[in-house]
Amino acid sequence: xxxxxxxxxxxxxxxxxxxxxxxxxxxxxxxxxxxxxxxxxxxxxxxxxxxxxxxxxxxxxxxxxxxxxxxxxxxxxxxxxxxxxxxxxxxxxxxxxxxxxxxxxxxxxxxxxxxxxxxxxxxxxxxxxxxxxxxxxxxxxxxxxxxxxxxxxxxxxxxxxxxxxxxxxxxxxxxxxxxxxxxxxxxx
Numbered sequence: 001x002x003x004x005x006x007x008x009x010x011x012x013x014x015x016x017x018x019x020x021x022x023x024x025x026x027x028x029x030x031x032x033x034x035x036x037x038x039x040x041x042x043x044x045x046x047x048x049x050x051x052x053x054x055x056x057x058x059x060x061x062x063x064x065x066x067x068x069x070x071x072x073x074x075x076x077x078x079x080x081x082x083x084x085x086x087x088x089x090x091x092x093x094x095x096x097x098x099x100x101x102x103x104x105x106x107x108x109x110x111x112x113x114x115x116x117x118x119x120x121x122x123x124x125x126x127x128x129x130x131x132x133x134x135x136x137x138x139x140x141x142x143x144x145x146x147x148x149x150x151x152x153x154x155x156x157x158x159x160x161x162x163x164x165x166x167x168x169x170x171x172x173x174x175x176x177x178x179x180x181x182x183x184x185x186x187x188x
Contacts, residue, residue, distance in 0.1 A: 001029075001030060001031045002029060002030065002031030002032050002033065002035070002036035002040075002041070003031050003032055003035065003036050004031075006043075006044055009041075009044055010044060010047070013027060013044070013047070013048050013051060013053065014051075016053075017051050017052065017053075020051075020052055020053065025054070025177045025178075026053055026054040026055060026056055026077075026177045027045070027048045027053040027054075027055055027056075028055070028056045028057065028058070028080070029041055029045065029055075029056075029057045029058055030058045030080065031058070032062075033058060033059065033060075033061055033062040033064065033067055034062040034063075034064070037064065037066075037067055037070075038057065038059055038066075038067040038070040038071050038074070039070055041074075042070070042074055045057070045074050045075065045076075046074065046075070049074075049075045054077050054177045055071075055074070055075055055076045055077055055078070056076065056077070056078040056079070056080055056101075056103070057071040057074070057076040057078075057079060057080065058079075058080035058081055059071040059076070059079050059080065059081065059082065059084075060079065060081050060082040060083055060084035060085055061080070061081035061082075061083060061084070061109065061112065061114045062084070062114070063084050063114070064084055065084045065085055065088045065091055067084070068082055068084060068085050068091055068095070069091055069094065072091075072094055072095060072098060072100060076100065077100060077101065077175070077177070078100065078101035078102075078103055078175050079095065079100055079101070079102050079103065080103045080105070080136075080138070081103065081104065081105060081108075081109065081114065081138075082095075082102040082103070082104065082126075083104070083109055083114050083115055083121075083122055084114075085102070085122065085126070086120075086122035086125055086126075087125075089129070092126070092129050092131060095131055095132075096129065096130050096131055096132075099132055099174070099175075100131075100132065100175075101132045101134060101171065101172070101174070101175025101176075102126060102131050102132060102133045102134065103134050103135075103136040103175075104121075104122075104123055104126070104133060104134065104135055104136065105135075105136050105137060105138035105143070105150070106118075106121060106123070106135065106150055106153050106154065106157075106158065107137070107138070107143045107144075107145040107149070107150060107153065108137070108138035108139065108142075108143045108145075109121070109138075111143060118157040118158055121157075121158050123135070123154060123158045123159075123160060124158060124159045124160070127160070127164055127167070127168075132171045132174060132175050133168060133171060134168050134169075134171045134172040134175060135147070135150045135151055135154050135168055136150070136172075137150055151165055151168075154168075170187060173186045173187055174187075
C-alpha cells in the first residue's frame with residue numbers, strides 16, 4: 001500500500017513469496033497515488049520482480065501519466081486504472097508494444113472523480129488504439145459494484161459493443177498471470 005512504511009511492504013512481499021503459484025499470483029501497489037508517486041516504490045518493486053512476482057501497479061488514476069510510464073519502466077505487466085493515459089499516444093504505444101494490460105474501473109473512476117462523466121471515459125479510445133484494455137471492479141465493497149455491472153455500464157454508457165465485451169474478457173485472459181496452458185484453455 002502506498003503510504004505504508006517500506007519495511008512493512010517488503011515484509012508482506014517476503015511473506016507472500018513462499019505462496020507464489022499456490023494462491024499468491026502477483027504483487028500490486030494501490031492507495032493514494034497523488035501523495036505517494038510511483039518513483040518512491042521503484043526499489044521495492046524491482047526487488048519484487050527479483051523475488052519472482054509479476055506486477056500490477058495502480059497508476060494514472062490521479063491524473064499523472066508519468067506514474068504510468070514509471071510503472072511500465074519498473075516492469076508492471078498490468079496497470080490498474082490508467083485513465084491518465086487518455087490523449088497520450090506515446091504512452092499508449094509503450095503499453096501496446098509491451099502488451100501491458102490496462103484494468104479500467106469505471107464506477108471507481110467516477111466515484112473518485114478521476115473521470116467526471118461517461119463521455120470523457122477513455123475505454124473507447126483505448127480499445128480503438130489496440131490497448132489490452134479490460135474492465136474491472138477495483139474494490140467491489142467500497143465502490144458497491146460487480147463485474148456484471150461494470151460490463152453493463154461499459155455497453156450502455158461507454159459505447160462498447162457486445163463483441164468488444166468479449167474482446168475485453170479475452171484481453172483479461174491475455175493480461176492474466178496464468179501460465180500459457182491455462183490461458184489457451186480459457187481462450188478456447
